[in-house]
Amino acid sequence: xxxxxxxxxxxxYGATVALSRGDFDLKEGEVHVLxxxxxxxxxxxxxxVSGSVRPDAGEVLIDGKPVSIDGPRAARALGIAxxxxxxxxxxxxxxxxxxxxxxxxxxxxxxxxxxxxxAIAERHIxxxxxxxxxxFSADTRVEHLREDQxxxxxxxxxxxxxxxxxxxxEPTSSLDRAQVERFFEILRELKAEGxxxxxxxxxxxxxxxxxDRVTVIRDGExxxxxxxxxxxxxxxxxxMVGETELAVTEGAPPATVEAKAEAVLSVAGLxxxxxxxxxxxxxxxxxxxxxxxHGQGQSAVLRSIFGVSPAAAGSIRINREERAIRSPRxxxxxxxxxVSGDRGRDGVVHGRPILENVTPIHFxxxxxxxxxxxxxxxxxxxxxxxxxxxxxxxxxxxxxxSGGNQQKIVIARWLIDRPDVLLLDDPTKGIDLQAKADxxxxxxSLAAEGMGIVLYSSEDAELLANADRILVFNSGxxxxxxxxxxxxxxxxYHAAYEAA
Amino acid sequence: MSVExxxxxxxxxxxxxxxxxxxxxxxxxxxxxxxxxxEMLSPGFASPQQILRLLIVAALLGIVAAGQxxxxxxxxxxxxxxxxGIVSLSAIIAGNVMNGSDGGILPAILACVAAGALFGTxxxxxxxxxxxxxxxxxxxxLGVLQGLLVVIRQGVPSGRAxxxxxxxxxxxxxxxxxGIIWLWVLIGLLMAxxxxxxxxxxxxYAIGSNEQAAxxxxxxxxxxxxxLFTLSGAFAGLAGLCLIGYAGTSFANVGELYMLPSIIxxxxxxxxxxxxxxxxxxxxxxxxxxxxxxxxxxTINIEESGRQVIFGLTLLVLMLFYGxxxxxxx
Numbered sequence: 001x002x003x004x005x006x007x008x009x010x011x012x013y014g015a016t017v018a019l020s021r022g023d024f025d026l027k028e029g030e031v032h033v034l035x036x037x038x039x040x041x042x043x044x045x046x047x048x049v050s051g052s053v054r055p056d057a058g059e060v061l062i063d064g065k066p067v068s069i070d071g072p073r074a075a076r077a078l079g080i081a082x083x084x085x086x087x088x089x090x091x092x093x094x095x096x097x098x099x100x101x102x103x104x105x106x107x108x109x110x111x112x113x114x115x116x117x118x119a120i121a122e123r124h125i126x127x128x129x130x131x132x133x134x135x136f137s138a139d140t141r142v143e144h145l146r147e148d149q150x151x152x153x154x155x156x157x158x159x160x161x162x163x164x165x166x167x168x169x170e171p172t173s174s175l176d177r178a179q180v181e182r183f184f185e186i187l188r189e190l191k192a193e194g195x196x197x198x199x200x201x202x203x204x205x206x207x208x209x210x211x212d213r214v215t216v217i218r219d220g221e222x223x224x225x226x227x228x229x230x231x232x233x234x235x236x237x238x239x240m241v242g243e244t245e246l247a248v249t250e251g252a253p254p255a256t257v258e259a260k261a262e263a264v265l266s267v268a269g270l271x272x273x274x275x276x277x278x279x280x281x282x283x284x285x286x287x288x289x290x291x292x293x294h295g296q297g298q299s300a301v302l303r304s305i306f307g308v309s310p311a312a313a314g315s316i317r318i319n320r321e322e323r324a325i326r327s328p329r330x331x332x333x334x335x336x337x338x339v340s341g342d343r344g345r346d347g348v349v350h351g352r353p354i355l356e357n358v359t360p361i362h363f364x365x366x367x368x369x370x371x372x373x374x375x376x377x378x379x380x381x382x383x384x385x386x387x388x389x390x391x392x393x394x395x396x397x398x399x400x401x402s403g404g405n406q407q408k409i410v411i412a413r414w415l416i417d418r419p420d421v422l423l424l425d426d427p428t429k430g431i432d433l434q435a436k437a438d439x440x441x442x443x444x445s446l447a448a449e450g451m452g453i454v455l456y457s458s459e460d461a462e463l464l465a466n467a468d469r470i471l472v473f474n475s476g477x478x479x480x481x482x483x484x485x486x487x488x489x490x491x492x493y494h495a496a497y498e499a500a
Numbered sequence: 501m502s503v504e505x506x507x508x509x510x511x512x513x514x515x516x517x518x519x520x521x522x523x524x525x526x527x528x529x530x531x532x533x534x535x536x537x538x539e540m541l542s543p544g545f546a547s548p549q550q551i552l553r554l555l556i557v558a559a560l561l562g563i564v565a566a567g568q569x570x571x572x573x574x575x576x577x578x579x580x581x582x583x584x585g586i587v588s589l590s591a592i593i594a595g596n597v598m599n600g601s602d603g604g605i606l607p608a609i610l611a612c613v614a615a616g617a618l619f620g621t622x623x624x625x626x627x628x629x630x631x632x633x634x635x636x637x638x639x640x641x642l643g644v645l646q647g648l649l650v651v652i653r654q655g656v657p658s659g660r661a662x663x664x665x666x667x668x669x670x671x672x673x674x675x676x677x678x679g680i681i682w683l684w685v686l687i688g689l690l691m692a693x694x695x696x697x698x699x700x701x702x703x704x705y706a707i708g709s710n711e712q713a714a715x716x717x718x719x720x721x722x723x724x725x726x727x728l729f730t731l732s733g734a735f736a737g738l739a740g741l742c743l744i745g746y747a748g749t750s751f752a753n754v755g756e757l758y759m760l761p762s763i764i765x766x767x768x769x770x771x772x773x774x775x776x777x778x779x780x781x782x783x784x785x786x787x788x789x790x791x792x793x794x795x796x797x798x799t800i801n802i803e804e805s806g807r808q809v810i811f812g813l814t815l816l817v818l819m820l821f822y823g824x825x826x827x828x829x830x
Contacts, residue, residue, distance in 0.1 A: 306716075308715075308716065328715060328716050328717070328718050329718040329719075329720060331718075332717075332718040333718075338716060340716065345710075345712055345713070346712055346713055346716050347713050347716075348710065348713060349705070349706045349709045349710050349713055349714065349776075350709050350710055350776070351709055351776060351777050352705055352706070352709055352776070352777070356702050356705060356706065359702065360702070360703070360706060360714070360717035360718065360719060361717060361718065363699045363702070363703075364717075364718040364719075368699050369698060369699050369700070370697060370698055370699065371696070371697045371698060371699060371701070371702060413717065
């Protein structure tokens with residue numbers, strides 16, 4: 001069995017430092033929990049160990065000997081197996097084939113030994129047999145499985161490698177209670193066998209139920225390791241937040257919105273894929289923040305309101321009028337605007353001139369059919385300059401601009417004709433600080449003019465500094481509302497990491 | 501090497517690079533070079549009458565390529581392999597509706613364009629609502645059309661062009677150029693207007709370049725994609741009508757020779773098969789270029805089958821170039 005040590009690991013992507021100092025020490029026979037907020041660097045640290053990311057600096061030692069992990073195969077050869085958060089299953093193959101994939105038992109070097117493959121798979125499936133639910137067997141194809149069952153297959157796949165070092169990156173996110181319990185029983189057995197296990201989870205109850213030690217990572221640095229038996233959830237959250245951030249964030253705006261201002265968007269009982277029973281109101285002039293860990297339903301709610309994938313249940317009122325929105329086109333006509341942080345996928349029309357990128361909403365809202373470039377340039381000039389967009393001319397291809405300026409172009413398209421509600425879905429992802437500052441200055445002035453704004457941000461500091469009110473999402477529903485002086489990083493984390 | 505000459509070399513390298521990025525200019529230069537080559541191989545190749553004949557053939561191809569161009573611009577692997585079948589069908593319809601009388605021209609135009617648009621719409625619906633890949637959908641449609649042709653014709657060539665139509669296609673009409681060339685110029689202007697000055701045109705580029713972004717910006721993606729296929733069918737229908745004016749009567753699968761060249765003309769003209777950029781002006785130059793090439797191959801006694809081989813290779817070579825261009829952009 002093996003001990004793993006990481007010293008001073010560092011990884012930067014261009015100017016963005018994902019991990020500035022990673023120190024981590026994993027002993028055989030323990031479950032070591034890694035915890036940190038969105039983008040703090042825990043996934044990067046895991047990827048360095050599993051060989052899918054090469055560190056810029058630092059060293060990795062196994063049993064005291066320096067090793068170089070220059071690819072997933074090298075990691076496997078060193079006895080490291082990883083459960084990936086983004087499931088890596090072959091959808092058209094059976095459960096057994098997926099479980100056996102990392103170590104396909106061979107016959108004569110060419111053929112797959114089916115009998116042994118099934119025997120291995122059966123052994124792992126049998127341990128989850130009574131909790132896996134209906135329709136789960138060795139010869140079911142993965143595409144026919146439910147989300148939780150797929151996650152079980154991914155777990156079995158990691159277990160079947162029999163590797164001495166196992167890394168589980170959020171393995172329990174879709175599992176139900178009984179499945180989690182069974183998984184933990186197995187982890188305890190593996191621990192007793194002397195395996196070394198890294199466990200990443202955001203659920204405090206799970207961490208305290210199965211962990212032996214916990215390492216907290218904050219802003220790309222590992223800030224401390226403690227024995228689970230000697231700490232408590234409040235302590236861990238305090239470490240994640242950092243002592244300096246415990247008070248109300250400086251610069252947090254006073255809640256200026258009058259409670260009497262009319263609701264411009266009201267959502268009641270909205271349920272759909274990835275969220276359930278979400279209700280809230282946005283008043284004119286208000287910036288409503290969506291917070292919490294990544295992927296707790298914030299984006300899904302915004303996209304469903306905007307008609308990208310309409311909700312299964314619930315009602316949406318815009319300016320007190322009930323609306324059934326089935327497509328973005330209808331949403332735009334109702335006065336909604338939506339800006340995605342993934343501008344490459346959802347925003348920019350690549351390789352086309354700035355003029356074409358800035359005008360589609362104007363065409364739709366005014367039901368135009370002919371293009372008059374002169375008048376379009378005039379109309380676009382105002383929002384572009386309000387955002388301090390830097391560009392050479394309207395005929396310039398949009399891809400010639402920096403990321404921040406591209407995002408400004410995308411935002412400007414929504415502002416030629418003012419919407420009533422602006423839905424911002426992590427709008428500052430990957431853009432520079434100056435562009436962020438310009439963007440938030442504009443958002444505040446839009447709110448001051450009476451627009452209702454919903455802001456989801458995966459950067460907690462950004463959220464705390466700009467939102468008048470914050471709804472914390474946890475497992476697809478709103479777990480807490482933070483207003484006034486309650487808008488602190490501590491409260492935000494506390495609500496985000498509570499057991500759902 | 502002195503600094504100055506190094507600078508000059510750099511400047512000329514840049515000039516060459518920017519030249520290659522101007523497909524239209526490259527095409528025009530190639531047209532002149534090919535004409536000169538043809539004249540060398542066979543004196544009289546570049547005579548005014550010959551050039552006029554080449555332009556008429558290019559106009560026929562160019563009209564088909566206009567629709568092909570629109571479908572390709574719309575992206576998502578957009579391509580229309582059924583144009584050849586529609587051209588053939590339309591030629592038969594035109595021949596039978598006119599049957600040699602001028603009074604039948606107007607009904608023939610309506611029937612041809614309508615039939616083309618109908619089959620184009622089927623393609624569009626298959627691609628958008630049934631989510632069949634354009635390559636498969638339009639290839640299937642081509643099969644259906646070829647079958648239909650056999651049934652309709654029952655092996656007997658039928659129908660004749662109206663004299664006025666033949667005159668329109670082959671005899672000088674204005675400034676020494678036949679009507680069909682003026683029609684092509686008009687289509688060129690309309691296409692430029694459609695793509696650059698209408699919201700529809702902006703939306704075509706938007707769905708071709710980034711469909712998801714277009715959808716989120718309220719573009720009716722499906723409607724636009726269906727209309728592109730409808731237009732492609734309509735253009736092919738119109739071309740079939742003009743073709744019978746050129747040939748006098750319809751013969752077996754006359755339109756088949758338009759499928760590959762219409763795609764090559766579009767790509768030669770600077771519209772990549774991935775869509776979202778390019779335009780029709782380049783395609784027009786591409787059509788002329790291709791027709792000259794075809795004519796040179798005929799001059800040096802290369803058979804139809806040999807020409808098809810060369811066209812296929814041309815398309816593959818072009819793909820090689822554009823493939824590299826895209827890799828550099830990413």
